[in-house]
Each structure stands twice: as structure tokens, then as C-alpha cells.
Amino acid sequence: MSIFEPASQPTRDKFLAVLRIVAGAVFISAGTMKLFGYPASPQPMPPFALMSQLGIAGILEVFGGLAIVLGILTRPVAFILSGEMAVAYFLGHFPNGFFPMVNGGIGALLFCFIFLYLSAAGAGAWSLDAAISSARKSP
Secondary structure (H helix, E strand, O other), rough: OOOOOOOOOHHHHHHHHHHHHHHHHHHHHHHHHHHOOOOOOOOOOOOOOOHHHHHHHHHHHHHHHHHHOOOOOHHHHHHHHHHHHHHHHHHHHHHHHHHHHHHOOOOHHOOOOOHHHHHHHOOOOOOOHHHHHHHHOOO
């Protein structure tokens, strides 16, 4: 195999699954930081109502991240989370400067495009979506 040739389909599916699982797990920790204060935030979190913008973001991050890790309803969930991260970037970071390195929006921007990719590519291997799909195909 040459470095210029694409990897085989099974290899691509497995690495897509690794990307999905790691991104989802990190995303869950962002939500638990907002909702439960764990892991501890580097900046103290102000008190907030669960149905506020910050509370809804935390709920989406915990439950959406869990769905991404499990690979269930990956495409629609990833699309919603991509939108959440776009809103987070443009409302929370972009007003502080154009460049993500300056405005602190690197994480939001990367999550936005990782989830946008997952919404197009699907869950890959080791997912409930794949298990459901293969169960539907077999008689």
C-alpha cells in the first residue's frame, strides 16, 4: 500500500469510529462541567437556570455526546451538535476577535466541523447505528 492510496474501507470505518468516540467523550465532559461542575472548570461557573442558554448547552453536550459515543442516531444528533457549536462560536467567541487562536474558539470551531463531518459520514464501525442497519439487512 502506498502513502498516496486511500486506506481500505474497514480501516476508514474503524478510524471514523475512533474519531466519533473520542469527540463524543470529550464533548460529554464539556457538558458535565457546565451541569455538575465536574471536571472542575478553570474559570468558576456562574449559577444558571437549567432552561437557560448555558443549561440547554450542557444538556445537549451530555446527552448528545452520549449518543455520539454510542453511535445512535449519529447523523441527526451530530447535525444538531454542529449547529450548537456554530452558535457557541459566533455568540461566545467571534465577538472577541476574528481568529480562533485569539478569541478562544478553537474547541467550538473544531467540534462544529467534526460533528458536521459525522452528520455526513455517519457513525462508522462499533456503533448502534451500524448494528441496527445490519440487523435490518439480514432476513
